[in-house]
Amino acid sequence: MISDHEYGVLLVSFSRHSHQQSFVQAFKDHPRIRIVGVADDPDIDPYLKPLNQAWAKKLGVPYIEPIEEAVKQEGVDIVSVGHEIERRSRIAVMAASAGKHLWIDKFIGANLAECDAVVEAVNQAGVKSILPSYVYNSLVRQCHQAVASESPGELIGIHVDIMFNKGLPTPIPDEIRKPFFLPPGRWKFPDIKRELLTVGAYAVGLILGCFDRITEVYGQGDAYFFQEHAKHGAEDFGTLTLVDENGRIGTISAGRIGVGTHGAGGPQQAFLFGTGGTVFIDGTRPRFDTHIRSSILEASYEPPHDDPMQWASSTPSQVIGIFDDPMTLALEDFIRALDEDDAPQFTVHHARDHLEILLAGYHAIVQNKPVPLPLDEKAVS
């Protein structure tokens, strides 16, 4: 029997350190979703309250402070968490404890202890959770399809390249480079994101879904495109090498590499090596390739001044993707899970293991050696 139950969604924050605005259209378009409010805490960056209020007005819903009160409201079934990484665990625990299901943008905590707190709260409350960003995109879906077809045979290894051609790099004088690599733990910066986390996370999510338990991670992150990142000693580009308990090898290159370097937004591709053959998947396909004279001859593009790293803006592209919207697919999976009391494909449980791998990669870069899993954060810090 098809359910017609409508789920109320509370949007927690439009922080520019997250992607709440990219979820809004999927929520608005779905007949079984109703946005019921926008919420945030009073102690936020000065730009954020007016932005939250503008969104609330645009969506015709109330703006509610603080989050702790907002999540308890009747009519809220799902809390969509779109805040800074450092705040997400507390928000998720509050929402789960109030009996609300969770839709969380990417990471569920800033460290493993925060992730464990969210997993515990979700388990205790018996609510559902989803992280919509990692498994519904074209690259991951095609990889899963290839593996499920059994054409590649047993997997031996995977290589993934995922890069965003965003931002405008400038030459980096040696004197401004931080002399050491910044350890993991701080994720919020006014001018940069840590790109192994931000972009590499997609590749790690892909490998996590194809491999068995990861047992060792090595990382490299000392090659820079941007002055902003070099000043912080915080990577804009990095590589990871992973090994699982059956010896399968995963290698990843990921980062922000500058605008105008790829016709489709940046390489998004995977090679699956198997006993039956090698599969190559281009995640920007299927697509139309477009070569429009005016866009090439009249190009004088610069990233927006208020978004120089292009966290929220896209770059000119010479392709038109022909695949289903990942957020719509994620929402469909989540609603199905809610209706059927099942689990969606990527929950907070997966997210915890996912962050562990990334953290191990960071510690491997700092220590300049492979780091074993399970990760003992106290031992490596």
Place this chain on the structure above:
Amino acid sequence: MISMLPEILVTNPNIHIATVNQRKSGGTSISGDLVFEKYLEEVKPDLCVFLSPYKGMLGDLSLCLEKGLHIITSGPVPHADKSFQQLVDIVKNNKARWEIRDDFMLDPYQEKLQQAIEETDFGLLVYYREITFGGPSLLSNWWRLCQLYDKAKALFKSEIVETHVSANRQRDKIQLSLTLKSANRANGHIICTNSSYKSDGDLLLIGTGGVMTYEGLHNGPGIFTKRGHQPIPSDPHLPIMSWWDKIIGEETPASEALPSPKRMGIHNDILRAITRSIKDKRIIKIKPG
């Protein structure tokens, strides 16, 4: 295209490419029946080029050197340190000569690629990644890995200061990977496999000014048959003959009778790390030489 069986090239002075077979009773034979020593007696080569690696190659190499032949190997020879000293003694005592010449196995477009890097606003190289079919065996993939390691140094224009090896074997399929870091902060991944793929593989170069790629899948003719789409095979001996023409056209022979011990050292360290990585299912760091 890589030959699926080990091969040697001999000149006497006619050029002849022969297939090496592993004999069930041990040792190798050439093109079917002739054991290697008998083959050398019949053909009387003045030069022997080992085009592909195989188990037992060290013994056949030693045999050639004992006969005072000029030997070229298109890649490193797996050996223990003691064995290398023995080879040194054989070369000296028999006035033989042994070079490693892997230039023909390198990317035939490498020169054009480096030219493109110089002539465009590519900027500084940040990441080099190459994935390729390395032949049927672990040894052939090791050779390919070593060749691409040297290619990486040329592209980085810098020494490699960190190398990590990961290797996996499932049934008869292997994947070997190197994670590289250069002195000028560039990073690299080299992946060689005997899982079916193209030998001219896939190349990705990311610089501060742009991206360059080579996609083997799209850079050659293909055919659709009832079995699906496949590349039209090319003659695997063409690049060998083209390389040979270049070699015999050189006026100045190599001055060293033996390959560089340092270069041999890193290549053998890579092989030892591969073996250990497969066994232990770990990422193995190679200490810089």
